Amino acid sequence: MHRTYAGPGGGRRGVGATAAGGANLPALRSHNTALVLDLLRTAGEPGISRLELAEGTGLTPQAVSKITARLRADALVTEAGRRASTGGKPRTVLRLVPGAGQAVGLHLDRDELRAVLCDLTGAVVAGRRAPLDLGSGAQAVVEGAAREVEALLSEGAAERSGPVPDGAPAAIAGAGRSVPVLGVGVALPGPLDHARGVLHRVTGFPEWDGFPLRDALVRRLGMPVVVDKDTNAAALGLALGEAVGGADTSFAYLHLGTGLGAGLVVGGAVHRGARTGAGEFGHQVVQLDGPPCECGDRGCIEALCLAAVARGDMAEAARVLGTGAANLAGLLDIDLVLLGGRTVAAHPDAFERGVGAVLDARARREGSTAAVPVRIAPGGARGVAEGAAQLLLAPLFGRAEA
Amino acid sequence: MHRTYAGPGGGRRGVGATAAGGANLPALRSHNTALVLDLLRTAGEPGISRLELAEGTGLTPQAVSKITARLRADALVTEAGRRASTGGKPRTVLRLVPGAGQAVGLHLDRDELRAVLCDLTGAVVAGRRAPLDLGSGAQAVVEGAAREVEALLSEGAAERSGPVPDGAPAAIAGAGRSVPVLGVGVALPGPLDHARGVLHRVTGFPEWDGFPLRDALVRRLGMPVVVDKDTNAAALGLALGEAVGGADTSFAYLHLGTGLGAGLVVGGAVHRGARTGAGEFGHQVVQLDGPPCECGDRGCIEALCLAAVARGDMAEAARVLGTGAANLAGLLDIDLVLLGGRTVAAHPDAFERGVGAVLDARARREGSTAAVPVRIAPGGARGVAEGAAQLLLAPLFGRAEA
DNA sequence: ACCACTTTCGCAACGCTGTTGCCAAAGTGC
DNA sequence: GCACTTTGGCAACAGCGTTGCGAAAGTGGT
DSSP, X not given: OOOOOOOXXXXXXXXXOXXXXXXXXXXXXXXXXXXXXXXXXXXXXXXXXXXXXXXXXXXXXXXXXXXXXXXXXXXXXXXXXXXXXXXXXXXXXXXXXXGGOEEEEEEEOSSEEEEEEEETTSOEEEEEEEEOOGGGOHHHHHHHHHHHHHHHHHHHHXXXXXXXXTTOOTTTSTTOSOOOEEEXXXXXXXXXXXXXXXXXXXXXXXXXXXXXXXXXHHHHHOSOEEEEEHHHHHHXXXXXXXXXXXXXXXXXXXXXXXXXXXEEEETTEEOOOTTSXXXXXXXXXXXXXXXXXXXXXXXXXXXXXXXXXXXXXXXXXXXXXXXXXXXXXXXXXXXXXXXXXXXXXXXXXXXXXXXXXXXXXXXXXXXXXXXXXXXXXXXXXXXXXXXXXXXXXXXXXXXXXX | OOOOOOOTTOOSSSSOXXXXXXXXXXXXXXXXXXXXXXHHHHHOSSOEEHHHXXXXXXXXXXXXXXXXXXXXXXXXXXXXXXXXXXXXXXXXXXXXXXXXXXXXXXXXXXXXXXXXXXXXXXXXXXXXXXXXXXGGOHHHXXXXXXXXXXXXXXXXXXXXXXXXXXXXXXXXXXXXXOOOEEEEEEEESSOEXXXXXXXXXXXXXXXXXXXXXXXXXXXXXXXXEEEEEHHHHHHHHHHTSSSSOSTTOOEEEEEESSSEEEEEEETTEEOOOTTSOTTOOTTOBOBTTOSBOTTSOBSBHHHHHHHHHHHTOHHHHHHXXXXXXXXXXXXXXXXXXXXXXXXXXXXXXXXXXXXXXXXXXXXXXXXXXXXXXXXXXXXXXXXXXXXXXXXXXXXXXXXXXX
C-alpha cells in the first residue's frame, strides 16, 4: 500500500507544485508530509513525538496524527517507546524507519569511481570503489558504472536481510521484504545540465561533450537517475547532515582539490541557477591583471590559491581562499563556510585558521555583526558520493531545489 | 466584503505558510490567488483570459473561475472585453483593477526624501519631493516623513475621485469609494534589519544607530510599514517591472552612485539573507593588497571603481565593475545584470559597453554558454521609491521573500 | 487502593479546497 | 438556420486540515 510522495523533480518552490506553481490538495499533502518526514529525519535516533512535530511544523496535532498514521501504514515510520510523563499520558515517540527506502550515490572522480548505498537517513549501508578511466569512452564508462550499481544493490540486498539463520531465502528472512530503491544520484566535476542530466564538457575528454548521461543510465538501469556537479552533491549532503544548523541555513561549501569550486546552499536548498552554472568560485577574479589562469583570464582565485599551495605557502593559500569566501559571504549573507577537498584535508588547521582570520577581520571592520564561522566539512572523501545519494533522498524531505 | 490575501511578512517559501512551514487550506488559497493575481498584473493592459490563467498557473479552468469570481466580488478584477473567437465562444478578458489598492513608497536618500503613491500595478499615482536632513534627529525625520506621507495620501485621494463635476463630495464621486492603502515601504541606504525594521547604522550619523524606524512610523501613521535597503527596493521594483523577463528570473542590480551596492533577485524574489546583509558588492576584494578602502580593507571594488570615476576614466571604472559583475554572475548563474545609480546615469553607454565586454569575454572563454546580458536599469531616480512601494504590493502577488 | 486531574491522541462531523461531470451561452462556418 | 466548437458556470464530489469530544494512559493526593 505504497503511496506516492514528492518524487525527484517534484517541487520547485515550497509546495510540491506543478511546473507553473499552482498548488492543489495532493500538493498540499505532499508538502506537509515532507515537512513531517524532515523533522523525523532530523530527530534521528532519539525520535520525536507527535506534539513536537505539530509544534515544529505549525500544523495542528490532529493533522500530524493523520499524516503520521499514513506514514506508519506505509511502514516509513514506527512508534519507538514513549517519553517520560509530565503528569498525563506520556507522549509516544515516533521514528523514521531507515530501511524503508534506499538510494545509490555515485561519485565519478577523475580516476576513481565511488558508489555508496544509503538508507533513508542518509547513512551508508554499503560502499564500493573502482578505478575509472574516462578515456575509455562514454558507453564503457556507463556500463562500468551500471555494473558497480548492480553489484552494490546485491550487496545491499544481502545486508538488508541481515544475519540470516542457515539457508533461509533472503526474500523471506527477517523484516526483509524488498526495500524500494529510489534511484541513483551521480556526481561529477565540470559543467553540466542538472535538469536534463546532460554533460557539457569534461576537461581533457572532448568525446564527452554533450553526453546525455542521465538518459543513458536510465536506459541501462531502469530506475530514476539524477546528475549533478560534485560540489553541489557535497553541499547537499552537508545541508542534510549534522554539521549544518537548521533546515533554513545558508552556507557555502568550498572545495579545494585539483581545482577550486563551491556548492551553495541558500535557505536549506542547493542553489544551482537556471543553467546549473552557480558555484563557479574558482574563476572569481581577486587580483586584477594578476597572473594568468588556465581559463584565459588573469588573477583568478584558483590560480593564485593553487600557486601558493604549489609553493607550500598554505598561509597565503588560505588568505586568498578567505578573501574569496569573504566576498561570497558579503554578497549572500551566508551563515557558515565549510571547507573540503584533498588540499584542505592535508592542512586542515592552516586553512580553517587562515580563512577564519580573513572573515573575522572583515566582521570586525563592519562593526557589530558576528563573523561568519568557518569549519572543515565532515565526511571526507566519501562525502560527495553520500551527497549524490541525497539527490534522490532529499526530495522526500522537501529539500528539492531553491 | 474584503477578504484577507497574503499580507506583508506572510509567506516565506512558496505557499504563504506558517513560520514553521506547515500549510493549510487558507494558505493554499492565498498561494493560488497570489499566483493568479501575479499573472493578471503581468498581463497588464491587454488583459488575460481565464483559460490562459489556467495554463499559466497549472490550475484547472474551474479553479481559476472560482478564484477570479472571488477577486471580481472583491473588485480587484474586472471583465474587460473579449478575445476574437476561434470557432467557439470567445474568451472573456480579465484585468486587474489598478485602483483597487495603493501603497506608499518612501526613499530616504542622503539629502532628499522622495515619496510616491503607487496603484496595484506599481504605476505612480502621485509623487512628492522634499529636502532631508538626517542630522536633525530621528524624531524630526520620522515626523517629517510622516507629514509627507499624509500629504501624498490626500493628493492621492483627490486624484482618486478624478475630475468631479462641480462640488460633489469626493467620497461619493465616480467609482470613488475609499481606496485601501496597504501601507508604506521605506528604502534607505546602509545596513539594517529588514525583518524587524531596525536600522543598524547610518554613515555619518551615529545617533541613528539601532533606531527602530518601522515601529516609530507604525506608531505615527497607524498603517503597515516595511523597511529595506535602497538597493533591495530598487531590485524589487525591477523584478516586478517590464525590464525583467519572467517571474522566476534571477538578476543583479548594481548601483553605482556615491557608493557601490547591489540588490540580488534569485528566482523572482529578493535575496536578503538572514541578517539583511546580502548584496554587499562594493567591498568585494578584486585587487589583493590593492589601494586602501574607507572600510579598512584593501582592493575593494568600490574604492577602485570610484577612484577611476574620480580620474574620469570611465572605461576603467566599467572594467572594474564588470569584473565584479562577472564574479557575481559566475557564483550565482544569474540571467541578467542591470546597472543604475547617478554615476552610471551620467555615462550609461560607457558602463553598459564596458561591463558587457567583461562578461562577454568570460562567456567566450567558457565556451558555448551565452554571455549574461547587461542593461541600464529603467526607472531612473524614482526607481527606488517605486520599489519601496512594491515592498507592500509584491506580497499580494506572491513575491515576498526568497 | 482509589480517585481526581492532566495530557495524549484517535474518531467523527465539518468547512473549504480544487476536481469532475454536465449543461447553458455564445460564437463560427456551412 | 443548423451543426459544431469553445467558454465558463452550477452541482456533486473527494480529500485536505480543523474542531469537538471522548477514550486511553499516565501522575499525584487521599
